[in-house]
Amino acid sequence: MLIADPQDPRLDDVRDLNKSDKSGEGLVIAEGHLVVSRLVASRFPVHCIVGFASALEHYVDTYGEPGCPMYEVDRETLAQVVGFDMHRGLVAAADRVAPLSVAEAIQGAKTIAILEGVGDHENIGSLFRNAAGMDVDAVLLGAGAADPLYRRSVRVSMGHVLRLPCARFDGGFTTWQRNLELLASEGFHLVSLTPDENAVHLAEAMAGHSKVALMVGAEGPGLTEHAMRATHVRARIPMAPGTDSLNVATAAAIAFYERQRSLL
Template structure:
């Protein structure tokens, strides 16, 4: 392991950590560069435990002794430097101790991700990384099996998604699906009943759906503003709504996923 103490930002290997607060930039540069950023000792530990390989580590001096054991088997450089220089590099104060530029694992096939699964979540075009991370945490905490994300859905491995998920993005199996004209047929061929969470005249209440729950269910959740696309609703086997009160029409997608997962998962296990 190479420990590099820095007093300038001239080392080109530090480029992985530049401008981490520029979301638009990172959406492009991280996937294209084959990396993602893991933030905090806990997330780095979970990433390594999941078999992900760090390209390098950026750590505050006071956290070196706690970070080194987590990456002891990996040869990448560990950059150590003053807080002010790290803030200049990343664009924020590193109060969580450490960052790791991790090699992004190759995405598995849909079939391999859902093998043996009874309950999965499909995220269509969710744009808020916080919501993506929160859904993953609900999936992990409520005992669902996997997450599938649409081509335009926010990156589950973006730093905020990973952090909000408490690192469960690194534990829950997930991959990307194709557009609905192929994805729906693929999921149905794998034995899944597609349940679209949406408000339509034909929708059934969640408790009604759970009362006769199918053996394998894919809960399809839509984007924050407009909800599910027409293509997703048309592709579904059942459209499901969460009954609401006091004039509220719907929940935030992260909250709705938790409610849906609890109801369907509980019914499947009953």
């Protein structure tokens, strides 16, 4: 259905994306063919898909009919609506749904990532993309972790935040760690990543454990002492002389790979 008027209310779900991520309106936004397809395949009910004629045609040819309204707009109209020139030519909006509980998110899981204080949305997106690519079964969020459904996180994750089970622990920076007892009771070996040279080698920390939870913290401060005390072991990634840390998404990716390797 062609829409030529930028003020058409049917486009309100994707309006002013440069000013708001739409989380305050209870929405999830996806951009580009691949991410939109993952939104359509997710548990989030899609309101609409908006895009150029060629982008909509390509989407249907590649992924099939999405089962929601599809609105055609030209490039100038879409730019006026979203607030910037959207080169991908396709954007979709969906309702947020009730979050999973921790118990629901870890059901059947063998490898889990836990994030404390990771507040950068691009790092969150990168972490989810790395986790999905390396067989991590779920991501759990501790205090201070940013919203993974923020538009930038969805985009950077290539839509994997929409596919990977995720749940948030209750509590603040000094209390959320009490919830880790649930993971321990479910048989998870809890590993906290730290650059501390006294920590054990990452490979050694995971060896022989069938269920592992890998915990990373914010860049700079890292994990809180409260969090590390709640784990079974502190592990480090060996670093070259003169260096002391990695980007949190990079460090997590190395840990996820080492976990994969330990299962071979």
